[in-house]
Amino acid sequence: MKAVYIHGFAGSIHSDTITNFRKYYPELEWCPLEVNHLVNESVKKINDFIAANPDVKYLIGSSLGGFYVLCSNFEGRKIVINPVLNPMSSLKKAVGVNKYRGRRENGETEFKLTMQDLFRFKAFKPKDTPETICHYTPHDPNLGEDIKREYQKFFAHAEMTPHLRSHFTDEHYIKHKLRDALL
Helix, strand or coil, rough: CCCEECCCCCCCCHHHHHHHHHCCCCCCEEEEECCCHHHHHHHHHHHHHHHHHCEEEEEECCHHHHHHHHHCCCCCCEECCCCCCCCCHHCHHHHHECCCCCCCCCCCCEEEEEEEHHHHHCCCCCCCCCEEEEEECCCCCCCCCCCHHHHHHCCEEEEECCCCCCCCCHHHHHHHCCCHHHH
């Protein structure tokens, strides 16, 4: 049984998050997909992987990866962690050159986000489903205080979790809270 993880903006598949997923849930085959800031390419990559792997049980995404998960064609359990709901607004401050936070498969260390890249997000609409669970932090420094109301309005199953101590997932959250959504 496969679980797919989609990292956030400027993230990497070579992170402590993947290490911790594998450590605490070895019964799952973890398949992290490396995505980028280009919404068309990233959502297509996810949809292509899902189509080629019918044994995927979970699709998990954090931050911008959560947005990509919500825009995907996957019909199973989606778990989104502090997902971006409005990338055009949330990523506007990142227009320009950005450094990746981890090693990338292609060796790149930075990328340029343009306004044109942001406008491409307009063609994609996130979808909530009965199989979607949203976990979010009580005080998200990246997405702001108003995001809680947006989550509660958008998601049928939005749950604030004190196990998330920041915008990013950590070992404590993965070990203690994610288990409820996976098992």
